[in-house]
Amino acid sequence: MDTSYTKNIKEEALKVIKQIDNSENPNLQILRRSLNNVFFDEDKRIIKLGDKKETRNYFNINQAKKFMQTIKILAQINENLQKKTPNISTRQLFYMTRGIIENSDEECFEDQSESDPIIEDVEVVLDTLREELGLIATPDGYFVGDIKVKDLVTGDLLDYTKMGSGGGAIPAIVEKDVYEIVECKAKFVVVLEKFAVWNILNQTKFWKKHNCIILTGKGQAGRSARRLLTRLSKEMKLPVYVLTDLDPWGYYIYSVYKQGSISLAYFSEKSSVPTAKYIGMTTRDIIKYKIPKSSWMKLKDIDYKRIKEIKKYDWFQAKEWQEELTRLEDFKYKVESDAFVTKSVDFVVNEYLPDKIKRQDFLP
């Protein structure tokens, strides 16, 4: 693995040792990942982490254990990188760093909820992504289309036109050095919130007919699905269109693909598609395509509350979005993309998507 990370870890550790030698309060400087250090970069149009740092001191009663945990995780990651162990999950790392503290009955980590935030800390301290530190999040996404990739871990050449009805699973790590795009003939990407919709498009070979890639992150997208989409957009210059449910949650899923999320703001720079467009559903589509009323569901209080929240986000300030959110409030119903089948099973395949893309009828 990349030795530059082991070098960085060693540098951090030596810094701490030097502080100890100088009788300073041993500390690590960590970018704050809390809401007050998250902002929307208007130029790059992504959610970003600010530069506010917090000092994690050892001789501070609230931080002592966290400090110890951070050093321990650094040591374990360092060891894994040096030994070139296969990529492991955050849960596996949790088990590797567990253990009873000497002369006590206290665990170094009580449960995974203690080690996960430390992993995020380490990512920002080393200014990298966990994927590059040999750590994986459980992947949860599929895609097919005219694209060929070489998996450098296994050495396999993957042809995503031949993935059958199950489609191609998005691996946990899709970084260039292990997952090399060899060829891409597809002209654009359609992202589907729902696996069920993606499934119909795959079975009907929508991607072949329109020469595109269809991808689903199965709901809120995981890290590798977002990373892959970013690479397709940035490296292959493919336009990206997103289809979600007609409800505030669907809108937000789109915005995460496009601008990133608050909780993983430090991840946005490397996983966001500011050029992505929103296909739908929109409130206007419901009328225009005469989506039957049997597929409408009443908006609940929690939905209205979410609409109000989203309306306030900096990245939803475009006029079109503000209007759409107001229309949704007035419309009083939400419509799941699964519900398109009430019109007809192939409606989304043969009518809705081709029509919307042809007319470039998108929200920004």
Added chain:
Amino acid sequence: MGNEITRAHELAEDHKEISVAEFFEKNKHLLGYENLQKSLLTCVREAVDNSLDACEEMHVLPDIYVELKKIKENRFKFTIEDNGPGIVKEHIANIFGKLLYGSKFHKLQQSRGQQGIGISASVLYSQLTTGKDTKIYSKIGDGKVHVYELHIDTKTNAPVISKEHTIYGNGRGTRIEMEVKGKYMKGKRSIFDYLQQTAVMNPATKLVYLDPEGKKHLFDRAVTKLAKRPKEIKPHISGIELGTLKKMLKITNARNIVSFITTEFSRLGKQTADQIIIGAEVDPKLSPKNLTFNEMEALIESIERTKVSNPPTDCLSPVGETAIEKGIKKELHPEFVATITRKPAVYRGNPFQIEVGIGYGGDLDKEGQATIMRFANRVPLLYEQAACALTKSLMQTEWKRYGLSQVGTSIPTGPVIFTIHMISVWVPYTSEGKEAVASYPDIIKEVKLGLQDAGRKMQVYLSRKKRASDIEEKKETFRKYIPEIASALSRITGNDAKGIKDKLNKDLEGRVESLEVKTEQYDDLELNKGKTEKEEIEEVTEELKEEMTEKEE
């Protein structure tokens, strides 16, 4: 007519036949003899209070020996001996054999003798319950011991001396032996409890107690200086009640109302007296005996309107903060004691003074409610705790503020002892039982202020103590993680783990000072920071949750 006279004579005969014994029998609940347990206690209390008062009057450090011997079921022999002045021969018989003889009843002076009606009642109780005489030994320092055996003639309220002789003996003091019916109990309101509380508030006293089980208890002297004797004073005019005024007007030798006011009351000059009289529109030349009811009322009203100087406070003799602290420490062994002697104050014209002590931790019982010891003029009040103004003031104080746990307005809980001492020439009691102080607002206020003063002292101690244990706890936390950090750093860098560990441990020891200072300085900041951090975490968690639910959808 003749018949009626006879009837009246008959009635008069009936009246005469109500003997002292009957009076005692009917009123024994007022006199402290309502049950066997309390009766035994009352006998001891009367005798001990007398001994203490006598010693203090002579300015002798009290040395008192109390013995209770069980003779048979519910029958005890009670013996008390002191090193007081003794009693001159001529007075012995009357003091012990005549009810209400030489009582301190009309004297305006801070004294103990407000409980019961005196030692002669014990003598009566003894003879009524056992038929035995009381034996008295008195030495006044002339090399002789006068020994009397006596009881009271219940019809004439006069002593009946059955034996009397004089032997030779040195020193001074009085010894009393009596046999009484009683019930011996342990625990709260026991004789031990009473003696121990007496020892707390009378730290210059040495008490030895031999209990019915043959166990000897020593309540030793903690200070060797007696408090100054309180002075006798005249009544103070403010707060005087109509009945008292009427009585005083009747017995005064003053020839006119002006001289009545200036001579019969404490600290009143002619100017103030004139002011009162003008205010009441009464003729200043009027003889006090000729005042009408309306004029008396006008006088009272005018007194209430007139500003008069406070009564002198040299009539009060507090125990003192140091002495009470020693008293609490020697008897109860708490780890910390705070004591407060308030400045004298006045309720209804009566000067009074409050002394508060709080003991915390150490040998005190950690379970349940705090112990409250109430005192009036150094005498423990053992009964009617709930009705007492001293208890009420304590319950109305917010103890949480001073670091104790308390549910609503109740007695706080924890290893705590409170001593509340009220000193006054006239302690107002709620009832004839003289066990609870009446709830005058001025008294409640003073007690509360005293409790708060002492509470603040205790709180400083408690927070200092907490800080010390906090520091130790912090140190322990820091110490705990050092080996993990050292080994992790060593794994990354290859540096020697032991070196890192030793350096960190050394550093930790050096940091203790700064740890403490930092906690004090940054307490607030840390708290605020922690709060916002927590809020932030909550916000972020909320976001994550939302994303999770989205994912599920």
